[in-house]
Amino acid sequence: MSPSPRTLRRRTRRPCTRQLASRVALWATVLGGAACTAWVPPPVEPYWQGRLDVAEELFRERLDSSDGDWVLMANELATTLDAKGDVDGAWRLFYDAGRAMETWDASFGERVGTVVGREDTREYRGEPYERALNSIYTGILAFERGEPDNARASFKEAMLRDAEQSEEEFGSDFAPSFYLAAWASRDNGQASEARSFLQEARQARQGAVAHGARGKSDPLAFRNFEASNLLVLASVGRGPWKVARRDRPDMVVMASPTQRVRAARVFVDGVLRGTTEVIGDVDFQANTRGGRWLDGIREGKAVFKEVSGTAGTVLLLEGIDRDDKGMMLAGAIALLGSLFISVDPDLRCWRTLPDTLQAIALDVTPGEHRVFVEFIATDGRVDSQYSREYRITVPARDAPRLHTTILHARSVPAPTPHRYPPTGGSP
Amino acid sequence: MNSCFSRTARLAITLTLVFLAGCARSHMRVDPDVDDGVGGGGTESQDVRTMADQMSRDLLAQAPLDASHGTPSLYVVGLDNNASHPIDKRMVVEMIRTRLVQHGRDRVRVLNRDASTLQEVQAERLAKREGAVEGSQKKALLGSDYVLTGTVRTISKRGRDGMSSDYWVYSFVLVDLESSEQIWANEYDFKWAGNRPAVYR
Structure with missing residues (x-):
């Protein structure tokens, strides 16, 4: 008896279904593979070597073709422009x-891509400290x-x-936010608000130091706040970066580089006025949440993989024991799902951040001044390639409200290093 | 034969879809008054435009400007940001000033008191008076009858699981520079609320 046309159609369909399945698998592999390319950042060394034009070009080029790391590249480019003295350009990019x-909205594709592919395929929004x-x-x-x-x-x-x-909900413990808000409030003519922010800065700093942050709990810059009209801020050293933990590749830990400089010394019109002190420990901020030290940053997907794997195994074993095929199937699906989830950690981080934020608050007479900032290396010597001079105009004291001056120096080699010691100066 | 055709057709459809997806425009011109779908939580283009339009039109229609001594004059002093987020203040101020100039030609004279502009004006006046450059018209610098000021405030809340909300209020007042009377005021407000998707927690 010859087969009916219906049976023939069914027979010819079977290989098609298999082909379709293999095609879906092939597409999934291709798409998964596309999402499996690790993040390769542009080199950051030119920035730390003071070759700011080169760094700018590299970051700008990457910014134009960014794929999920626009925020990161914008921040790194803004840092470079700030170091070059382009205040408006840097502000625009930081802003x-x-x-x-x-912007927390994530497209469906982005969410799926993050689950199926690598963590670093999602749009980068930064860790709380960044x-x-x-x-x-x-x-x-x-x-x-x-x-x-x-x-x-x-x-x-x-x-x-x-x-x-x-x-959990923690209060902010990063003292520079409060301390700088105190300066800005006073400049806005709101003295009582300024005092309140200063008090919060003290509490935040004391809390951070108590939990292991570097520096003094009550730096001189805090004590001299009321009597000062010039704040010299210094972004000192090179900030931490993310690495995968050796024993737990799904865990991200912060690594700290060897530092070249540890503080900045400030001269006004050739007279040494003091050395900056730590008001914010970036490394501490990156490694803690509300003062609690983290073993590592573990993304939600890694937790999901572990949970679904465990649940799958339990369901599968329970299903075998009870001879429950539904339970066995559910267990197998969960186990299979956990096997296919990639838990490659997201190692993207803002690589041009400093190790510490430091400050010195000074009282200077109104008028024009030359401010010279030199960075002290870890061996105690002055590393002259980092030194630079600024010219500032301090407003009159009888102005309707106290106008202060904030000067910010970054510890990257200056484009034209000042190699002379100012009068009354450094050894 | 049929199977072959359907396979070819399926392949063609797939390739066409892939091609179309690849050719989809990633950048396009959009209406600045419409939500761009990118998401956010601050002052957006539609807020700035609506605010500038509403404030300038309402001021010109409602403010009791004294025109007994000729067309009154005003300048926009800027925005005082008391919020918990930075804003591009200059953009807001410039848009309001532009609309006041556009719509208030007969009702009000708008002065530009930006420090850099004033510096340019003074330098040019000096050059004309010293004969360094030619200038047929010599006028006095205009004094202002009114000043338009603005304040931005926010109430920001952060909760568990990435929940957040920000209530924004932009308030504008017009003050008589002789009497200090506040002769006009208006405000523009909006609120954002949302939470971080799980992929960001």
Whole structure:
């Protein structure tokens, strides 16, 4: 008996279904493979070597073709422009990156890609410490642009961002946000608000030092706040970066590089006025949540993989024991799912951040001044390639409200290093 | 034969879809008054435009400007940011000023008191008076009858599981520079609320 046409159709369909399945598998492999390419950042060494033009070109090029790391590249480019003295250009980029950091919307594709592919395929929004530092630098530059109110708003934003935690609610413990908000508030004519922020800065600093942050719990810059009209800020050293833990590749830990400089010495008109002190420990901020030290940053997907794997095994064994095929199937699916989930950690981080934020608060007479900043190397000597001079004009004291000056120096080699010791100066 | 055709057709459809997906425009011109779908939580283009339009039109329609001594004059002093987020203050101020100039030609004279512009004006006046450059018209610098000021405030809340909300209020007032009377005020507000998707927690 010859087979009916219906049976023939069914027979010819079977290989097609198999082909379709193999095609789906092939596409999934191709798409999965596309999402499995590790993040390769542009070199950051030119920035740390003081070759700022080269660094700018590299970051700018990457910014134009960014794929999920626009925020990161914008922040690194902004840092470079800031180091070059381009206040408006740096502010614009920090500001834009800061707004993008507030955009949490993730497309369906991005969410699926993050689950199926690598963690670093999602749009980067930054860790709390990076988000807080974006706000702090936006604020410092707003101050330099003559917008102390916008500066204060940025410092307040830094407090909010530092307090963002996923598991528990902690208060912000990053003292620079409060301390700089105190300066901005006073400049805005709000003395009582300034005192309140200063008090919060003290509490945050004491809490951080008690939990292991470097530096003094009550730095001189805090004590001299009331009597000062010039704040010299220094971004000192090279900040931490992310690495995968050797024993747990799904865990991200922060690694600290060997530092070349440890503090900055400040001269005004050739006279040594003091050395900067730590007001914010970036390494501590990156490694802690509300003062609690982290073993590592573990992304949600790694937790999901572990949970689904365990649940799958339990269901499968239970299903075998009870001879329950449904339970066995559910267990097998969960186990299979956990096997296919990639838990490659997201190692992206803002690589041009400093190791510490330091400050010295000074009282200087109104008028024009030459401020010379030199960085002290870890062996105690002055590394002259980092030294630079600034010319500032300090406003009159009888102005309607106290106008202060904030000067910010970064410890990267200066484009034209000042190699002479100022009068009354350094050894 | 049929199977072969359907296989070829399926391949063609797949390739066409892949091609179309690859050719989809990633950048396009969009209406600045419409939500761009990118998401956010701050002052967006539609806020700035709506605010500038509303404030300038309402001021020109409602403010009791004294025109007894000719067309009154005003200048926009800027925005005082009391919020918990930075904003591009200059953009907001410039848009309001532009609209006041556009719509208030007969009702009000808008002065530009930006420090850099004033510096340019003074340098040019000096050059004309010293004969360094030619200038037929010599006028006095205009004094202002009114000043338009603005303040931005926010109430920001952060909760568990990435929940957040930000309430924004932009308030504007017009003050008589002789009497200090506040003769006009208006505000523009909006609120954002949301949470971080699980992939960001």
